[in-house]
Amino acid sequence: MPELPEVETICRDLSRVLISRLVVNIEVKKLGLLRNPLATFKRYLVGATILSINRRAKLILIKLSSQYVLAIHLKMTGQLVWKSPKGGLKVGGHPIINTYDVPNKFTYIIVCLSDGSKLYFNDIRQFGYWQLIKSDELNSHLRHYGPEPLGVAFTFEVFNSNLHKHNKAPIKTILLNQTVVAGLGNIYVDECLYVSKVRPTRRVGSLKENEIKNIYKAIKQVLSKAVKARGTSFNTYVDALGKSGSYWNKRLVYGRSGEKCRICAQIIKKITVSGRGTHYCANCQH
C-alpha cells in the first residue's frame, strides 16, 4: 500500500510516541527482512535512543543516538503497529490484515521500548525491509531518489527535464520511476493523470508543455490533498474513534473500473501499463 501520503502519516504518528524512547530489545522472527546481520541491530539499535522520525520517498527514517539511522521500507504489505502498555494503539500500513491484535502470524519484528511500549512490524508478503545505515552515509544511500514532490526542489523545470530523459516510455511508467520524482505509487499516479486529463499510455515525448504543466500541478495537488486526508487506507488511532485514512473515499479513478467517471459519467476503463493495473477515463483523458 504505502505511498508518500501514507508513509508521511505513519512518520508523523510514530514521532509523537517514539521520540526520546530508548530501545531495550529487538526480536526478529525472519532474518531475511533485515538488511544487516542481527548482531548489527543488537549493537546499534538496542541501547540507542530514538531522536527523530522522517520520511524520504517511501522510506521511514528513524534517527538513532548511535549515529545510525534505521530505514524501514514497507513495500506492498508492510505494517507498523505501536502498542503502549496501557493498550493505546497506532497502526500504519497495509489494511488487509483485519485484526490489529499483535503479535500475530505476520509479525516478524518486535522492538521493545523503555516505557514498556512495543513496535510491531507485520508483513504478509515479506517484501519490506529494515536497514541500519550510518548517519554520515545516509545521503549517499538516498542519492538515487528524485525530488520530493511536495518540496522546494521539485520545480517545473526539474520535473520537465527529468521527464525528458525518458521520452519513449509511457508517462505512467515514468511517474512510477522514483528517480524522476520520489514517492508516487500506483494509486496516486492514476489519480494524478486523471486530474491532468492525460492518458497513462501517452509517450512522454508526445506530451505538450501544457500537459506536462498540468501533470506537475496535479502531482502537488493530489498528494497534498491525500496527506491532509491522512492517506488512503490505513488506520491510526484505533482508540480515537477508529479514524482511518480518508483519501480512499475521495479517490477519482483508482479501483473504480466499471464505475462512472465523476466528470462525464462514462465507464472507467482498466488496462495494464508496464505490468501495473491502470485506471482511466477514455473520454476525459487524451
Added chain:
DNA sequence: CGGAGTGTTAGTCG
C-alpha cells in the same frame, strides 16, 4: 482447484 492479481522495487537482460 488453478491461475491471475495485489498499493514495490532491485536486478537482469537485450
Added chain:
DNA sequence: CCGACTAACACTCC
C-alpha cells in the same frame, strides 16, 4: 543509458 520483464512472497478473488 533505456526500457521491458521478473523475482522476492503470501494471500484473495474469480
